[in-house]
Amino acid sequence: MLGRVRFILAAVPMMALSVAVPFVNRVEPRIFGFPFLLAWIVFWVLVTPLFIWSIGRIERRW
Amino acid sequence: MNALIAIGTTVIVVLATIVFATISVRRVRMSPQEYIVGGRGFGAVFLWVLLAGEIYTSFTFLGAAGWTYAFGAPTFYILAYGTFGYILGYFLLPWIWAFAKERGLLTAPDFFAARFGSKWIATLVAVVQVAAVVPYMTLQLSAIQIFLNIAGYGHVNAHLGAIVSFAAIIAFVFVTGLRGTAWASIVKDALVIGALLFVGVAIPLHFFGSFGTMFDQLLRAHPDHLVLGSLTAPKGSLWYVSTVLLTGIGFFMGPHSMAAIYSAKDANVLRRNAMYLPLYQLVLLLVFFAGFSALLIAPGLHGTQVDRSFLDVVSRYYPAWILGFVVATGTLCALIPSTALVLSAASIVAKNILGDLFGLALDDAARLRVTRAMVIVIGLFALGLWLTYRTTIVALLLLYYNGVTQFAPAVIIGALQPRTSAWAVGAGIVAGLAVALPLAFAGLAPYGINPGFLGLIVNALIVGASAWITRSASPA
Numbered sequence: 001m002l003g004r005v006r007f008i009l010a011a012v013p014m015m016a017l018s019v020a021v022p023f024v025n026r027v028e029p030r031i032f033g034f035p036f037l038l039a040w041i042v043f044w045v046l047v048t049p050l051f052i053w054s055i056g057r058i059e060r061r062w
Numbered sequence: 063m064n065a066l067i068a069i070g071t072t073v074i075v076v077l078a079t080i081v082f083a084t085i086s087v088r089r090v091r092m093s094p095q096e097y098i099v100g101g102r103g104f105g106a107v108f109l110w111v112l113l114a115g116e117i118y119t120s121f122t123f124l125g126a127a128g129w130t131y132a133f134g135a136p137t138f139y140i141l142a143y144g145t146f147g148y149i150l151g152y153f154l155l156p157w158i159w160a161f162a163k164e165r166g167l168l169t170a171p172d173f174f175a176a177r178f179g180s181k182w183i184a185t186l187v188a189v190v191q192v193a194a195v196v197p198y199m200t201l202q203l204s205a206i207q208i209f210l211n212i213a214g215y216g217h218v219n220a221h222l223g224a225i226v227s228f229a230a231i232i233a234f235v236f237v238t239g240l241r242g243t244a245w246a247s248i249v250k251d252a253l254v255i256g257a258l259l260f261v262g263v264a265i266p267l268h269f270f271g272s273f274g275t276m277f278d279q280l281l282r283a284h285p286d287h288l289v290l291g292s293l294t295a296p297k298g299s300l301w302y303v304s305t306v307l308l309t310g311i312g313f314f315m316g317p318h319s320m321a322a323i324y325s326a327k328d329a330n331v332l333r334r335n336a337m338y339l340p341l342y343q344l345v346l347l348l349v350f351f352a353g354f355s356a357l358l359i360a361p362g363l364h365g366t367q368v369d370r371s372f373l374d375v376v377s378r379y380y381p382a383w384i385l386g387f388v389v390a391t392g393t394l395c396a397l398i399p400s401t402a403l404v405l406s407a408a409s410i411v412a413k414n415i416l417g418d419l420f421g422l423a424l425d426d427a428a429r430l431r432v433t434r435a436m437v438i439v440i441g442l443f444a445l446g447l448w449l450t451y452r453t454t455i456v457a458l459l460l461l462y463y464n465g466v467t468q469f470a471p472a473v474i475i476g477a478l479q480p481r482t483s484a485w486a487v488g489a490g491i492v493a494g495l496a497v498a499l500p501l502a503f504a505g506l507a508p509y510g511i512n513p514g515f516l517g518l519i520v521n522a523l524i525v526g527a528s529a530w531i532t533r534s535a536s537p538a
Binding site for chain 2: 061
């Protein structure tokens with residue numbers, strides 16, 4: 001069960017940064033002036049450490 | 063006068079970095095383990111700069127900004143692929159590290175020899191990796207020449223400057239090994255952040271007032287610049303997805319990255335770095351801003367001119383000492399990653415080719431001497447290659463980008479499935495290269511898909527199928 005949770009936690013940001021990108025390939029809505037595509041990628045890069053941290057917690061690494 | 067100030071600043075900063083790093087390692091007793099993988103004692107900071115080394119090379123300053131200028135949105139892939147690589151790395155790196163430590167591995171081919179029990183697969187990996195790394199170093203020489211040209215405002219012999227600085231850095235690796243690279247990388251990365259804050263924040267705010275205004279002006283002047291092209295267009299959406307997957311999966315497959323993994327003092331240092339390093343990658347946003355600014359300030363550049371677009375903006379609108387600092391940072395971004403590359407190639411030739419294949423230089427003292435000698439030989443070879451075949455060498459870079467990644471399925475299956483045969487892994491690598499390289503050299507990207515990714519799929523299918531067969535054939 002924990003194995004599946006860790007897998008999902010890893011897969012979500014990986015998918016968001018790769019295969020999901022063609023579906024968010026647009027300028028509007030602008031986020032803080034950024035075009036939406038760039039804002040999407042920056043958002044997922046920013047939150048990836050939270051996902052990895054959660055995996056580490058589940059594995060009791062920290 | 064301007065040329066004197068800018069070049070003077072560059073020379074002082076680069077020299078100071080080399081001297082600082084050399085002094086920092088002067089008390090270290092050298093052995094092959096110490097010289098090649100830092101005695102497996104590196105903590106969080108050294109690993110941080112070594113694992114991030116791939117992100118901040120001279121490509122960051124020239125290629126990435128130039129791409130942003132010329133193509134726009136496709137360049138965003140460089141933010142995504144490293145992050146993708148770090149997530150994968152969280153799982154993969156601690157396993158590689160533990161496997162390597164237990165068996166005292168030194169080089170990337172050592173991993174293949176130990177994991178698949180075959181000297182020939184290690185030799186195949188060794189040859190491909192050395193062949194891939196040398197052109198990558200020659201590219202750095204071309205980058206140094208561009209930097210020095212700009213700093214000299216055209217009055218300085220940049221060709222000679224590139225040769226001298228490269229010779230100096232080879233001498234530096236000869237003396238210091240991986241620990242020297244780590245110390246110098248700390249200085250380099252600090253300078254990179256300073257320089258990028260200037261070109262990526264100060265320049266856009268100076269010229270446009272805010273990032274929002276910059277994007278507004280971009281959208282008016284180049285409406286399609288901030289989104290990817292249609293699905294199958296060149297550098298379109300399929301290209302983006304396939305390139306992120308290819309380069310993300312291959313993120314740690316370069317021989318210098320494997321040496322960096324081995325150098326960790328424990329597995330959790332690798333996990334923690336994998337967690338934080340995506341944030342470090344966000345600094346690349348500043349490179350995008352610099353490229354976008356250059357496109358608005360100095361439009362109409364074409365071909366190789368785009369690579370120097372934002373440096374031209376700095377040289378035209380800002381004082382010479384600022385240009386000197388930016389150029390020094392760029393030059394270090396070419397030199398310091400070269401030290402890691404030449405060291406990994408030298409250790410592969412000394413350990414896997416001369417040692418394991420021909421039985422030469424097997425004891426520690428001899429191996430250290432031979433590795434150091436190979437640093438000089440490979441450094442001079444790269445220099446000679448650059449002097450004679452400068453223009454055609456760029457094509458060989460495709461071998462780096464498409465070739466090194468083909469080792470990923472073997473490493474991943476090596477972690478998951480203990481009985482995979484060396485033949486399957488070797489066949490996968492050869493098939494992957496056979497698909498990717500001809501397409502890449504011909505400049506073909508079917509449906510916009512990155513040819514390296516097509517090779518990776520064929521490779522993974524062969525390795526995966528054989529792993530599945532060996533698993534079902536044995537009574538688990």
